[in-house]
Amino acid sequence: MRVECRETRRSWHCLAMTDEFRREHWERGAEWPLTLLAVVFLLAYALPILRPGLAPALAQACELATWFAWAAFAVDYAVRLGLSRRRAGFVRTNLLDLAVVVLPLLRPLRLLRLVTLLSVLNRAMGGSLRGRVGVYVSGATALVLSVAGLAILDAERQSSEPNITSFGDALWWAATTVTTVGYGDRYPTTATGRFIAGGLMLAGIALLGIVTASFASWLLDKVREVEGESQAATRRDIEALTAEVRALREELAGLRLGSPS
Amino acid sequence: MRVECRETRRSWHCLAMTDEFRREHWERGAEWPLTLLAVVFLLAYALPILRPGLAPALAQACELATWFAWAAFAVDYAVRLGLSRRRAGFVRTNLLDLAVVVLPLLRPLRLLRLVTLLSVLNRAMGGSLRGRVGVYVSGATALVLSVAGLAILDAERQSSEPNITSFGDALWWAATTVTTVGYGDRYPTTATGRFIAGGLMLAGIALLGIVTASFASWLLDKVREVEGESQAATRRDIEALTAEVRALREELAGLRLGSPS
Amino acid sequence: MRVECRETRRSWHCLAMTDEFRREHWERGAEWPLTLLAVVFLLAYALPILRPGLAPALAQACELATWFAWAAFAVDYAVRLGLSRRRAGFVRTNLLDLAVVVLPLLRPLRLLRLVTLLSVLNRAMGGSLRGRVGVYVSGATALVLSVAGLAILDAERQSSEPNITSFGDALWWAATTVTTVGYGDRYPTTATGRFIAGGLMLAGIALLGIVTASFASWLLDKVREVEGESQAATRRDIEALTAEVRALREELAGLRLGSPS
């Protein structure tokens, strides 16, 4: 983008370019610190849930760390919004980021930033499109399972007759929910827990859809190969025909030159 | 349609056109009043279910409102049937509307008219086909969940050993059913409740199918783009060839003119 | 087939044709009596299950009717096998019919012949391919649900701690199983019941697959329409080009005639 701008030097367009470039520059610079912060947040979020009888000082430190992470995400959102030309468009395409900042109660959402870590794993693996989709789906499913497990464990602590009381139970419940198996040996009993379960069920439906679509895409690729060959053959035929007509025209030109003599 | 009719002025066809036009005119005029009535019906239907110990006068008013809504839907159906040319065809393509009128017990069906509200939301959003499908599917799922929740709560009140006793339980049960998770911590015990559950399961299977088909359609679009480009290239080749032949013919015409001299 | 045979009169091929024709003739003639017999069998099968305290004479009549139906199916299979040229091929493509005859314990399988009734319903409706698939899927699902309900009720009567004790319970259990919801409020406890459940689960997976494939086929049709138009345009272009070349050739023929003079 910067290169294009230097080459054309059209002032108005270039100004917008520069702004977008600044935002992109900020986003690239902020990517890793924010991911690191998300890891810290994950620890500060998970620790009090997994160890309920934590020393008060440590519990307070964790509380502080989660609020610090929230503040950092809010600043990041504000800067990116400030650097955007079309602010309405920015807000509309970054609704999830807005939800993270505006609703501090939806804390687990902040962990979605950890998806960034998957891109590292991805680059290390290289490979085909389907392989990368596989990495993303597996990684995102694992992340969603652990975060949902933590969140449900936290929510069910408030229940009068809790059903999910350990992290193992919570993970097991999350797995039976996301695959839509739903044995019913573990299930949430609080309103918060049921909202988390609802989100996890939606994730499960999306997971089923993506797996099926991947199988279908593999089949479609096979079909496309065959069809591509057939179309290439048609085009080779047309090229041969064009060469034929061109030769005909040249012959005619020779005939014209020879005819007056 | 009106414009086409004025232009052609063929009397028979035009008469049918006029009738269809009148029906369309009625449907457009009745759309908003009936939707408003459906909202009123929703309130009059939900209130006695959510607040069982309602003042008798208010309960009677709600009862009256639901019967008034039924009468209005019946009148609307009768008028549309009367204005139709091919009545058998009208009945066959509007079976759901007929069910709403003929089976007053299937009251929740009347709320399906609220789907009209989605079209407003849709127009406000504009956007692509897939975005609009998303709006419809999300809106219809939310509507079906709430209506099924109300209906099951109403039905399970009659049960000797009720399992679903609050609207929160009812919504939670509806969510576990439509996603085919089915924990089994809540389930209907009456025959009416089981019929409602059966309808909800069918909705769940349709939901799964639509989500998967949307992913597949996205993949198909990608494929179509590539194929469309290949076909466009083939057509460009053919056009170049046609120009070549046309030039050849013109040259030949020139040759013909020059040859006798 | 008969017409083709009369036209060609090649003796060997024609002999095989005649045999195949005889088998087809038998199958057409036997279709309705066997379907009627399946209806009788359904009644004789359902009655002792739905009314356990049946008069001994009536129970015996029902028992007799089911054995008579089995004998009729066995005779039908034997005749069709006898009229087939390639017997190994006939056995391989009619495995289900063989199972019905060889395994008298799998009595409910005999009811699958009632699918014939769906073809009547189908002919009455006419309509598009998707509409007919819809009729078959709905009809087959309804048939499978009722037969599985009867069979599970019969099997669970043998259980020491029965869970499914009325036909309503049995139908409800079948619906939660075929949609893969599986609340777990009702479930089979005997080995026979679990085998029936396994078959019903397979039917459920097939149902999910067919519903999704139908949505996908609808999308594919939309895509095919667009692609078909594009291909038709290409072919129109080629036809125009051919006409152009033909005109050129005619002109050249005129030139040739004019040139020697």
Add this chain to the structure above:
Amino acid sequence: MRVECRETRRSWHCLAMTDEFRREHWERGAEWPLTLLAVVFLLAYALPILRPGLAPALAQACELATWFAWAAFAVDYAVRLGLSRRRAGFVRTNLLDLAVVVLPLLRPLRLLRLVTLLSVLNRAMGGSLRGRVGVYVSGATALVLSVAGLAILDAERQSSEPNITSFGDALWWAATTVTTVGYGDRYPTTATGRFIAGGLMLAGIALLGIVTASFASWLLDKVREVEGESQAATRRDIEALTAEVRALREELAGLRLGSPS
């Protein structure tokens, strides 16, 4: 591969070929002994699980047999790795084989070698691609169900409040899990059991995806047929056009010869 090598005789490429050929030779030779060993392993694995009160000597023999099978698989892996040119590539494409050797606790994985038996069944049946996919999916599902049943029964023996206590229960639980029905009348209570269940749920999602994709592939084949016909027609048109132009050119050549005279 050997034939190509003899023909070209390029020393480096040929050396690599020879190595790959040796590995392939080893793999073909080892295929049947290892499959037989897997059958033995299946018996030695299943017997102590199905008969808990086994004579100590027999139990020890079974234990010995399972370790012998492990050693044989380890030797096979080492030989194949040693004969590979690109070892990193070999390790990456045979991760499952590595897991079998490195993690002796994942004993049931060794039974996956029994998939080889399916290829025999497959060759005996011959037939179309879809038929063979059907054989593999059915066979693999049956194998996975029995192995998961054995493994869960073994794992749940350690539980304080066991839920799955017989092989019938275990198979029934496996069937309800793989089809994502999940009644919840039987479910694992130990950590090991829950891991096995997680693997089975993944298998279930894959099963759903493959069944749907097979239906979709059948539909795609129908579409491809129609499109292939349309493309063939286009190509026939182009061939006719080319013949027309060739005839024109020949006529012109005749004109040229005639013109000077």
